[in-house]
Amino acid sequence: MAVNFPQIVPADLKPVAGIELGYAEGGIKKPNRKDVLVMKLAQTATVAGVFTKNRFCAAPVQISKSNLASGAHIRALLVNTGNANAGTGEQGLARAQESCAALAGLLDCAPEQILPFSTGVILEPLPVDKIVAALPAAIADLKADNWFNAAEAIMTTDTLPKAASRTVTIGGHAVTMTGISKGAGMIKPNMATMLGYLAFDAKVAQPVLEQIVRHAADHSFNAITIDGDTSTNDSFMLIATGAGALEVTSTDTQEYIELRDAVTDLSRHLAQLIIRDGEGATKFMTITVEEGATVEECRKVAYAIAHSPLVKTAFFASDPNLGRILAAVGYAGIDDLDVSKINLYLDDVWVAKHGGRNPEYQEADGQRVMQQSEITVRVVLARGDQSATVWTCDLSHDYVSINADYRS
């Protein structure tokens, strides 16, 4: 029931020089299911990431953050599905460390050079023995042309694997980038989370890569929402393998801007795939808020709309319910908002003008837009020159069914 989800085949996904991927079936979740993924990086690689802000962040998130912060040269990423290793205390940290040590032993590096990630059931002990036992098979499987399997290996309740590639030319050099993502609700602590991995073959200095990942995340994975919940394990990692000809050492260059924008564009695509496969989603909605005083207040308004169950059910019903959208704008938390200046559009249809119904608006026009599977809601605040966009889906009967029946 995914919304306009592009068909993805292995041949669509380009190898990225400097990264090899290998999976195994570790039996963590179900038999005969890819659930362990190793991504091995070239010596030249740099890695930067953003992580969940949930205070219940999982053990692997704590270790990945710490290993990145230590300045250790990252050599591999290790992902398991089936168990999130969250809410597991000291034992959880020890088990995540153990998995890193085992992979480090096999790859002949230090445990701090491994970044661990887990997604799946929370509050259950990580079956580290199964992960360790699966590592040799994953390593034996390592190859550059393995992104499709990698995308499948990180799936939990996703109905479709999520991946894409791009080739861009920057500063006269071809740069190949491929990424994978997973997630279907923004959080499903029993068996899910949002994960994203994006690799490209340029060489990028660590501080520059950190700028790029924050920018890309803010305009992609941090701008999507299905149900407003935030997982314990959410992570987005950006890998510059350094195997290509392009080198970016400063944010003060045209190459930086072009690379940042290309990474952001692919990240946005990967993030939007999560929404398109959102639990019970029947509509893909783009919420754009313009002419705000700050980006922050534009995001507040956009999220108020995107999180409103009343707005989301109205979209499910294809009901151009202006009142629900305007009310969400009103309670978004901008204290000095002058509602008499607000304009609201559904795609190209001008529905609310100066805070009230546009006299020219015909319900039939709103109805026509609401029937579409992709809809843009555009709110113009008329109090500044900042803007923000978030992407979300509707709230359907299937969302309730999926989440109510999930553990039964």
Place this chain on the structure above:
Amino acid sequence: MAVNFPQIVPADLKPVAGIELGYAEGGIKKPNRKDVLVMKLAQTATVAGVFTKNRFCAAPVQISKSNLASGAHIRALLVNTGNANAGTGEQGLARAQESCAALAGLLDCAPEQILPFSTGVILEPLPVDKIVAALPAAIADLKADNWFNAAEAIMTTDTLPKAASRTVTIGGHAVTMTGISKGAGMIKPNMATMLGYLAFDAKVAQPVLEQIVRHAADHSFNAITIDGDTSTNDSFMLIATGAGALEVTSTDTQEYIELRDAVTDLSRHLAQLIIRDGEGATKFMTITVEEGATVEECRKVAYAIAHSPLVKTAFFASDPNLGRILAAVGYAGIDDLDVSKINLYLDDVWVAKHGGRNPEYQEADGQRVMQQSEITVRVVLARGDQSATVWTCDLSHDYVSINADYRS
């Protein structure tokens, strides 16, 4: 499908000396439907209220706030259903003023002495002519023993009228209090909002009454949520008719505390009736957060839990899904929260201990509690001595059906 909703009959509702109520069928919504209510107050009455913080607050909200702030001696309240007079601009203000002027003419007072309230469809012009035409019938109907009809007159999508009475003895004087409320989603801009009116027969100085209404609202109507949306028209009004023997002139007295607590208790009951009749509700949930550093942070955590669609669907499914509750605690926005100290209880069952699953916890015990129609979720933050409680309901298939099919 209301949850443990007490049966209410007219005889349960005690007249309050100093207030008379009268309704009419104005044809604003549907024929033969009570949709205009007049509440006429004694000369001795004082009135205080709290209103929606939605920036799209409706014309009647603006006028009621202004009339209260002017210090005018309030003589009557006028409520119509079927039209919210919200998002209607200058014309909306003029029409609300017109309805006040008409009632003032009939009651021989000034327009500023009337407080108007509207609930119903938004972005549509108020049919003020119908309201004005209905006023003589409403005035002819005025009587003290008319609270049940009043409760029915303010209903929109409510499935049951909401009302209750109490008699308390304070300072040796009997005080009779009766209240009515309405609302089924926290906002349904097409045809709803939250309204509450509570009258009692003590004489209370205006500044004291304002303290009482704020305290009562914070612990009742401001502590309930169905879907997190905030209406354009929400209002809660407290009326001290002054017709009884008790007089409270200062907050520095035992009588003040007893009266405040009695009003709060009845307000909470009226607020909880809204949750019990919540759209699609099958469970009544009390979320209590204890041992926080501030009331504010306790409320943040309680609302994060109460608003999480994943938590709400888990309750609908009777699934003791600890991960979803703990994750909501984690993303509630307390930056320095130490999750390793958190304890979580479902009624008397200790489910999470020090941030992880309680080793003694048996899923069967959690399951048993989750089968109940009334459940208390208790989170202990272990970082202070403040607490907060909110009430909410689950998220069911019927919620989606009601809100998706509402205008069709």
